Amino acid sequence: GDMNSNKNASRRRILLKVSIIIQLCTLSSAYTAAVLERLAQASSLSYLPSDRMAASPYSEPSSLRPLAQVLDPASESGATIFEDAVDPSLPLVVACRGSANPKNFGTNLKFDLVPATRLSQTSVPDDARIHRGFQDAAAGLWGALAPRLYATLEERAGASGLVFTGHSLGAATALLCAVHYTAARRGKDGYVRPDVITFGGPKLCNGALARHLRNEALEGSNVLHLVHGKDPVLANNQKLWKKLGFEDVGVEMQCDPKSPMVYTVEDPPKKSRSFLGRFAWNIVDHCNYMGVFVGPRL
Template identity: 40%
Template sequence: MPCYIIALSLLLILPWKTQSYVPPRGAPRHNNNDRNLFITAIHQRYSQSVPSGSERRFDSLSERSAIDKKVSLQEQQQQQEQQHGSSSLILGDDNIQDLVVAASLSYLPLDTSSMKTSPYYDEQRLVPLQQINDSISQTGATIFRVVKETETIVVVACRGTTNWKNFGTNLQFQLVEARQELLWRRRNDDNIDDNTDVISAATTNSPPDQEPFLVHSGFQKASIELWNVLQPALQQILDSYNGASKTVPRLVFTGHSLGAATALLCAVQYSLSSSGQRNNNSNDPKIGVSSIITFGGPRLVNNALAQHWQQHCFQQSCDDDGNGIPLIINLIHSKDPILQQNQPLWDALGYAVVGREMLCASDQPKTFHNETTLDKSVVAFNFWDHCMYLGTFVGPRLFLLLQQQGN
């Protein structure tokens, strides 16, 4: 039996609950009677009706201010819908929990009983539409529909590491030139300034006299291979919603670990494709990416490419104070050993953060919008903690690994 099977077996049987959860320094504290509130900056996107005080409690640091700014943010979201095809995902308690569950279920095969017998499976909230697997990169993704009465949310959940091929992909961490599929180019109907950093269609390189656009070698290859098989299936699903309803569905990408990396890179490819890019005509029916919310995602590009995407692919909306609200959020926690041990390497190699990193709890559904830096004093060594986000196990299942070994 390979060493990794033995290691994973030990991880599952050792007593990991050795200490109670302690929120990061400066994070809001809640007593034991508190409901599971998500305290995030993206609550400022809240545009749905909110129950009165007896039905819901508000955190004084975020939720109350979000409600006070509700009207102006609704107007900004309407303007963004006209420009980009779909407003950014409105994340409340239920929505973010749906995403972490989708990321977890993406590890399970849809064509067997594994997914439907999972304790996280609930068709009343999250309906799997199609699962795609790429035989070349051995990565995959599952497309879900979030069940909502007032809107349609399509979630693309990319699967994380489940096999030796995936481990090899993770280890190809050298930064290489980004391929054309990941770079923005001017189109005939784009009305932009001549000074904008335009990439010509004939080259894969960055503009002259500018830092090159670099990306993680393994993630780039895996995501492009996955997108080749994912794109037709996703487009067919989105086209079906366009024809059946006047409501533009929200498109969200999510994933955990390797799945977080491929989710972001697939979202970039969608945004840069003819399907994801809208014309200046506000009646253009094309569907833009609403949000990219990932869990335990690695860094994958240099600063030049991160800024290039921020300028051309994923724009921010702003609150009344002019503070940007990112479309890309990577939830992390200090007990994750993969993040703790690799951040010094990423810094040394020139990796940058895309969007925003935000701290969350590993064992309960809480995030801390003022905390963005891992606590270096935390000793992170347990692989199990890499797979625990917001109280949900997000990772490969041991019984599936044993089945693969048996085959």
């Protein structure tokens, strides 16, 4: 019996690896380094009030124009809806802001695993568990975001898609807002299947919920998590996530902190950039993704 279960486990691991390689190949055609860099710029701009965005060095090269900015009063989580100022047929971008105030840092620390009852799902597996702080913050943020997003999708019906993105805490709320959006709109007129692209995001749920989100709630969506080995927040939380049994919902992809480069499975980063290396200690490195500074401004 033991040998068979070991064989099955290793077969599942091989199948998972193959499916990840296939997903990465499909993803890399849609999400080139330039497209990912622009989403990192959107995540960066989301830390600013909309009236300060035009002065940012990322505003012009990204050609992102803010259409609406919302804040959940309870958790103080925020999000900005962007369109492309040059080509309105490009996908709309919803960028969820990372931690920018004491309340946000408090959200990150609500680590206890709770039942996944606030994700707009009609049913989730009985054993599905999620990080309490992220579930609550995303539920509050979605309440503020939904009416503005629906109105924007109606006004901008020419946009070819919808991408949820964000950095750090914003990566968690972006993923979960995409889950709320899909639950509310799938099968209705004007529904656009969303993709989710995150930067330096935390793992936020157990395996049972990760599988449900990947295979059912976000079925057919690209879900890509960009990470790099110098990010101290990711490095320092690995042990805790492992202990809690947290899993990624999407496909993890290595990128460069200082330039718009991604590394495929066949072409991993050089050893000095080995994932979560021993030298991940400088907190600023948590805010460097694809050559973009993604973090709170003073």
